[in-house]
Amino acid sequence: MSKIAALPVEEIEALVQDIGTLPAAPLAMPKQMLETAEPLTLRRLARAVLALLQIGPAPRREM
């Protein structure tokens, strides 16, 4: 250990680059769909429950 620890910082960096670099083999990792257009919120959940029990506010109607 003492041999490696005595090396200058630049040399340690270069050695790590030389020895430690991972093999280059890219693989695509597409982002997944996790949220619906309107994500579930407590307000939406409460509204849905009230609507189910028919005790929520009456839906607005266009005149």
Added chain:
Amino acid sequence: MPPPVARAQARDRATLPRSVAIVLSLVAGAGAFMLFLQFGWSDGLDVIDILRAVLILISSWWLAWGAVQGLMGLATDARPPAVQLDGPLTETVVVIVPVYNEDPVTTFSRIAAMDESLQATGAAGQFHIAILSDTRNDAIAAREKLWFLQMVEERGAKGRMFYRRRADNRGKKAGNIEDFIQTSGGAYDLALILDADSLMEGATIVEMARRMQAESDIGLLQTLPVVTRARTRFGRAMQFSAAFHSPIFARGLAMMQGRTGPFWGHNAIVRVRAFAESCGLPELRGKPPFGGHVMSHDYVEAALLARAGWRVRLDDDLGGSFEEGPENLVDHAKRDRRWCQGNLQHVRLLMAPGLKPWSRFVFFQGIMAYISPLFWIGFMLASIAAPFFAPPPDYFPEPYWPFPIFPQAETSKAIGLAIGVFGLLILPKFAVALNAAMSGRARNFGGALRTFASMLAELLFSSVSAPVLLAYQTRSVFQVLLGRDGGWPTNNRGDGRLSLGEAWAGSHWVVTTGLAGLAGTWLLAPGLVVWMLPVLVPMMLAPVIISWSSRPATSGLFVTPMDLAESPVMRRQREILAAWEGNMIAMRDIAPVAAAGERQHV
């Protein structure tokens, strides 16, 4: 997508255990609900009684759900899978070790020990090891590089051990792994994902890879890591509980999860292609704690693999899989704060398109695990408020009847309910102990008598510490609901000892809450004081409990199999660490930069 033939062949056998568990837990919840309604009826049913009965229903159902899981785990044994690989392992495997401001000497000594153990299997040619650093502290990063070079030199591992440090740690651990897959994932068929404190036997790693090769529809295989190296009273009690109870509960969990099994984020192997195709995590809309990067990514990744048709399986028959746990209550609470935020964030994903229903239920379970104390607290507060809502007693309910009729005393029902709730908490533990004594499993824990004593001591300790932990958990839930992001603190892996002053600094608010609770109960509902004491006394004594339990364990209790027969990889890691720590002292005179980091960290 997984191979269609394998997909068609594999059926989900979890329907029956799921149905049994749901029915039994609902029956228990409904029983508690009815019992409480009868109790409330005695002095006239009011809205507070109904509210309390509903809170009891939810809380009892949740307790029963956990109990049923444990009892189901007793109904079967850990068995290796029917399908075995004929022939040699041909798939290439990378062992991924994400690190984040960890002590490199300890972490890399684990890697060196695992590498040695892998070399001994004869299959090491298929394996690479990648250290993926997200360390933000430059002094620690400098030490990581030194110790990486040291390890490669010592192990002759040039070309099979790699190290890279990310410029930024976007996406935290999930982002770290994603970055690796996007740059180097194509080089490997399988990836074993570890934590910085993970330790695994080479033979276990090889067996996991063989099982993945044998069954091409498995996307992820999870082992059951055993908690090791605990030294404090708290740590030893948790370690015993994890070693003694967790395998049984995990087996019950696995039975119910079926093909959509658990992923706990480490000590698990994934099929790289499946993971790449299915598990790219987007940032959620909005800011943390509910928006931003997915914190508890493991549950989500398991759900996404299942959504894509891959099997996620827990193989609890595999030994040789270890991790370390927090050594005191405060560190436990810190880790739990992170988990709490991660699990509550899953409320955003409950309706994620295409998920298997059971994956949604797993998210719901995670959320319930953190909000369930709120139901108990709601019940206690409602009970204190109940006398103000109760109608005045009516001693002459019958018209024209000259004699008073006194309300029937229903205290026995309240006591019955309390016993039932307590029973749900302790029944599975007693059942596991009985099973261990009868099957001979108790020998691995120091014999039947000592195992039983350890189980009782753990039960006592967890009963005393539960109100303190629940206080922390409740605070975490409120913090998250109020929009406070807990961040991503480094795990504290020191000796864990806390002085009374340190414990007070971390828990004085628990003491204040306990005192306020006692005063409030005394003033508003003095009859309930006795019932509240088991919760309030531990809260008022929180600093004492925290400090006492953080001291080194000296009793002969809480023996685990690893105490009786240390695993070879654990022994080697201990030896390597001791040798390296000796070198470290010599090194301090030579490398001032690294030594500065050393002094800061050791």
